Amino acid sequence: MKRKRFTEEQIIGVLREQEAGAKGADLARKHGISEATLYNWKAKYGGMDVSDAKRLKGLEDENAKLKKLLAEQMLDAAALRELLGKKMVGPVAKREAVAHLRAVMDLSERRACQIVGADRKMVRYQSCKPPEIELRGKPRDLANERRRFGYRRLFVLLRRDGEPSGINRIYRLYREEGLTVRKRRARRRAVGTRAPILIEAKPNARWSLDFVHDQFACGRRFRVLNIVDDVTRECLAAIPDTSISGRRVARELTVLIATRGKPRMIVSDHGTEFTSNAILAWSKDHKVEWHYIAPGKPMQNGFVESFNGRMRDELLNESLFLGLDHARSLIAAWVQDFNTRRPHSSLGYLTPMDFAKTITATGSGAPLSDGSAPAPLAQPAPHGVAETYEALIAAG
Missing domain, CATH: 3.30.420.10 (Ribonuclease H-like superfamily/Ribonuclease H)
Structure with a gap:
């Protein structure tokens, strides 16, 4: 049965037998390998002893680790560039960043959390609060009716209609629903001294x-x-x-x-x-x-x-x-x-x-x-x- 793995000592031993005069076809049949494998071993390990082979193996393993670290660093840099311009403040923003990295760069949840600096429990957390569908609809309808009103005036109108929620809650829903009024840029004017008129x-x-x-x-x-x-x-x-x-x-x-x-x-x-x-x-x-x-x-x-x-x-x-x-x-x-x-x-x-x-x-x-x-x-x-x-x- 053909063997799947040879150690460096075994490979050096087979090459020593060939150097002693044994034919390649006989060695290949004896050890259950092909002649092409024997030639590849000779190209890689020819003229080496066991210590040289072990040192080469160690260098290859270290080189593979360095390549892996470099690839991980490059992947982290690419992920950070993907998140450039996004604020990583608050659990909501971190959840969105993790979901973005997983969707765009096909990263695992663990890796995305490491890059963002988020806890996996926080990312998996599901809010138990009610969806507030009815309350979200009230400021949205008012904002659609009065598109140039900010959250303060919307809050006053909601209070008139009997809404008991505070202004901070209305402001949070106002921001989450994307109702912020876009400011129109105005020309700068010089400000001088002003005398009050009574x-x-x-x-x-x-x-x-x-x-x-x-x-x-x-x-x-x-x-x-x-x-x-x-x-x-x-x-x-x-x-x-x-x-x-x-x-x-x-x-x-x-x-x-x-x-x-x-x-x-x-x-x-x-x-x-x-x-x-x-x-x-x-x-x-x-x-x-x-x-x-x-x-x-x-x-x-x-x-x-x-x-x-x-x-x-x-x-x-x-x-x-x-x-x-x-x-x-x-x-x-x-x-x-x-x-x-x-x-x-x-x-x-x-x-x-x-x-x-x-x-x-x-x-x-x-x-x-x-x-x-x-x-x-x-x-x-x-x-x-x-x-x-x-x-x-x-x-x-």
């Missing part, structure tokens, strides 16, 4: 006016005249049209005053509609102080600028206007929602309508987000001022 802490103390522009689906452009109450943050009017002149602005202000009352001050920029003779005559006839901000300083009219940003982010950039009537209906519905349902962060997440009722009834500011006593909105007038009954707040 206004009364009551509705109609000061209004702000500005225009925002957009276009229809056909490409025709239109503009929206926005009028905002700086104290209550209410949108008093949002008037879309293809052309709005100074006379149209004066006419809309007259209609608004008839229903809401006269403001003490109106703030605007130096647009041609606001510096026209019609506006100058209107402010003189109605005895309303009209304040123009400094040229190139839109943040002096920051309340309406902030409102314009919210309108563009949540409505104009998210809607396709088919015509002027369609734009008017959508803008009117959004303004109604803004005043009555949308929580405003600077008002303690109250709506502008609720905040207006609060300061009208109590003369104080919005309650804090944790439900504690409301913080005072107005500060007492300085000594020596004749109108001591008027509370003034820094609004600039």
Whole structure:
């Protein structure tokens, strides 16, 4: 029967017999090997003694170990390159990394855990918590309805609907569902010194006016005249049209005053509609102080600028206007929602309508987000001022 394995001593012994004069065919038949194997032994071990053969065997074994270590190091480096850019913080991220290495590089679970630095028990752990399918669906549905709302406003809306979960739980589900709002990159603006403008802490103390522009689906452009109450943050009017002149602005202000009352001050920029003779005559006839901000300083009219940003982010950039009537209906519905349902962060997440009722009834500011006593909105007038009954707040 042909032998499967010969030691180095046996191979050297067979070669010594051949060197002594024995024929190769007889040696092959005697030891149960082929003549080709005998020639291979002679090429490898010819002229060696037993110690040389053992030393060669040891070098081969050591070389094989080094090759294995090098291959493992290269495999580890390739695995780490595969995980480049992934954060290995937390058990969830480590589980995902192990699953990725096993799927992409066909590594074993033990090897993948060694590379990632994860415990195999942690990787195999199955959570016993309920899936929270219903709770996950609530913020997802709200986020689909209001795509530019962050988790804080979604949390306020969920609390209104009776959801008892805390804000940290809502934030975790918000992140796991991938509902994070993508921030639009804005142009950097220089920030200088800012002097506060004092206004009364009551509705109609000061209004702000500005225009925002957009276009229809056909490409025709239109503009929206926005009028905002700086104290209550209410949108008093949002008037879309293809052309709005100074006379149209004066006419809309007259209609608004008839229903809401006269403001003490109106703030605007130096647009041609606001510096026209019609506006100058209107402010003189109605005895309303009209304040123009400094040229190139839109943040002096920051309340309406902030409102314009919210309108563009949540409505104009998210809607396709088919015509002027369609734009008017959508803008009117959004303004109604803004005043009555949308929580405003600077008002303690109250709506502008609720905040207006609060300061009208109590003369104080919005309650804090944790439900504690409301913080005072107005500060007492300085000594020596004749109108001591008027509370003034820094609004600039």
